[in-house]
Amino acid sequence: MDLVSAVEHYDVVVVGGGPVGLASAWHAVRRGARVAVFEQFEFGNERSGTSGAERHWRLQYTEPDLCRLTGEALPLWRDLERASGETLLHAFGSLWFGDVDVATNEGKISETARTMDQLSIPYEWLTASDIERRYGFAHLPRHFEGFVQPDGGAVDVRATVAGLLRLTEAAGCVLRADEPVRELAPDVDGVRLSTPRGRYRADKVVLANGPYANRLLEPLGIRLELNVFEMALVTLRQRDPRARHPFWFVFQEPTEEDTNLFYGFPPNSWQDTDHVRIGPVFEVNALSDPERATGTPDPRHVTRACDWVERHLPLVDPRPLVRSACLAVLPADPERQFFLGTAGGRCTGGENVVIATGGWGFKFVPLLGKVCAQLCLDGATTYDVDRLALPAPTRP
Ligand SMILES: Cc1cc2nc3c(=O)[nH]c(=O)nc-3n(C[C@H](O)[C@H](O)[C@H](O)COP(=O)(O)OP(=O)(O)OC[C@H]3O[C@@H](n4cnc5c(N)ncnc54)[C@H](O)[C@@H]3O)c2cc1C
Structure with a gap:
């Protein structure tokens, strides 16, 4: 040969x-x-x-072209669901709230609402009191506002x-x-x-x-x-297993130390569990090489996320059950x-x-x-x- x-x-x-x-x-x-x-x-x-059970599924983006692309991704998800015989997208709502003009890697709440208006994507605008009353959050700064987009939720990873x-x-x-x-x-x-x-x-x-x-x-x-960050993921227990809230992401002004952004999922609708996963989105300490990842999260990041939950989400027990880490790879721009x-x-x-x-x-x-x-x-x-x-x- x-x-x-x-x-x-x-x-x-x-x-x-x-x-x-x-x-x-x-x-x-x-x-x-x-x-x-x-x-x-x-x-x-x-x-x-890629790790863990779920990832946030959302239609909304600040950028209209990316917003259109999520709409175009939807029929392809349906096609994949048909071919695999599994439900992959679970819609229970996507809640963005906080400082509406804070610019983050996730986007900006105020501009995203404008983009959704332009593209006729439905959403409901909520005040801090609405969010507390409806979803069980507490002690939110009074100027916090945001929206819930009902078609968002999670993908079964x-x-x-x-x-x-x-x-x-x-x-x-x-x-x-x-x-x-x-x-x-x-x-x-x-x-x-x-x-x-x-x-x-x-x-x-x-x-x-x-x-x-x-x-x-x-x-x-x-x-x-590209910047590669080792991001923390924390599993906690929800105190009332029947309580349901949407996926949530809180937009806050950065602190001197970190980007001050947190998110959380409700218990998975496809698993019989009272566990919820939350995470900080801290774009700090970029790795010079993915090989340098330790596989364990920065304990300070875990504490910051659990402290936020303790203060603002009494529905959830803030004591971490599982701490893990995953590599986020984000364009510098x-x-x-x-x-x-x-x-x-x-x-x-x-x-x-x-x-x-x-x-x-x-x-x-x-x-x-x-x-x-x-x-x-x-x-x-x-x-x-x-x-x-x-x-x-x-x-x-
Ligand atoms: C904490 C966290 C939260 C996230 N949340 C969301 C979210 O809510 N919504 C969302 O849409 N996205 C989210 N993402 C992003 C999303 O998870 C990723 O975009 C996606 O999983 C990346 O998939 P991938 O196939 O591109 O890469 P990867 O899953 O990284 O796969 C790359 C694969 O390539 C292999 N590989 C590398 N080099 C070689 C080589 N030389 N030869 C052979 N194989 C190689 C690796 O071993 C790996 O298996 C999140 C990411 C993180 C880290």
């Missing part, structure tokens, strides 16, 4: 077996492409940017990943666990890849390796302005939210490398997957995501 025929060849190779990589593989394999996914750990691992794994495998996609891609070498005809187990060739590569994106891009002369596009113009053969990383991306999983598959198989996407494309190289 000569060396060329020894190299396995695929139409599409996906680097990273998280939800975005699996969704890209599913959309590509459904269209008849020969697809392989390489995952450095086991599939379904919770060591990178584990059912999504498990469903995508089943679907990709059943459709004939090659799934390679414990096989990290060490190097990419794009050229005008495709991309060569190497792993500790072999060498491969693909017409197109999807880079869906979350916090590790720059590790494969830097040798190609490309560096995405908060306006951008995501990197989604090809590396065309950035290196030889860059048009053959499709990149999807960054941002609060779980809610967009099936859409990101479809966009990546379209960019691989059609060279263009039908979705309006130009703004998320890689920036043009800066001239020296």
Whole structure:
């Protein structure tokens, strides 16, 4: 056998077996492409940017284009639910409240309300007293206001990943666990890849390796302005298991130490539990390398989140049951939210490398997957995501 025929060849190779990589593989394999996914750990691992039971599903964004995209993601979620036979989106409302003009990575309450007005997305405006009376919050500053958007809620993370794994495998996609891609070498005809187990060739590569994106891009002369944070997640017990509140996110002025933002889920509607998960969203202490993650949350961040709950959410016992951490990978430019596009113009053969990383991306999983598959198989996407494309190289 000569060396060329020894190299396995695929139409599409996906680097990273998280939800975005699996969704890209599913959309590509459904269209008849020969697809392989390489995952450095086991599939379904919770060591990178995806962990825990749930992620916030919301229609609202401050930016109208992202707001439209969540609407476009919805039918793709329904399609995935039909194919996997599971309910993945659970709507119990999305409550944003606090200082309405505070600008955060999540957005700004006042501007988001304007965007929802423009796009005819329904919501109810609430005062601090309304929020306290209706949902059991307490001692909120009197100037706090916000809205509840009834179609928001949560995505079932584990059912999504498990469903995508089943679907990709059943459709004939090659799934390679414990096989990290060490190097990419794009050229005008495709991309060569190497792993500790072999060498491969693909017409197109999807880079869906979350916090590790720059590790494969830097040798190609490309560096995405991304920050990686190890964010705390805390599990608590709800005192009254029957009480129900929406997903909530509180927008507050930053303190000297941190971004002062907290969120929480109600007990999962798909699990019989009185546990709730809360978290701080502190963009502090960015990691210089995702490998430096410790897997344990900063105790101060856990305390800050539990203190907020103790003061403002008497419905929940503030003593932590479980403390965990997960890698959030956010573009340094908060306006951008995501990197989604090809590396065309950035290196030889860059048009053959499709990149999807960054941002609060779980809610967009099936859409990101479809966009990546379209960019691989059609060279263009039908979705309006130009703004998320890689920036043009800066001239020296
Ligand atoms: C605390 C926290 C809360 C969040 N909350 C929300 C939310 O409420 N709503 C929302 O929409 N989003 C939220 N997000 C973001 C969302 O979870 C992520 O956008 C999404 O899970 C990322 O999925 P992914 O497939 O892109 O990346 P990942 O899940 O990070 O998967 C990347 C995979 O690539 C693998 N990999 C890396 N390098 C290689 C390599 N060289 N070769 C092979 N494999 C490799 C990794 O092992 C990993 O399995 C949150 C994130 C965090 C951390």
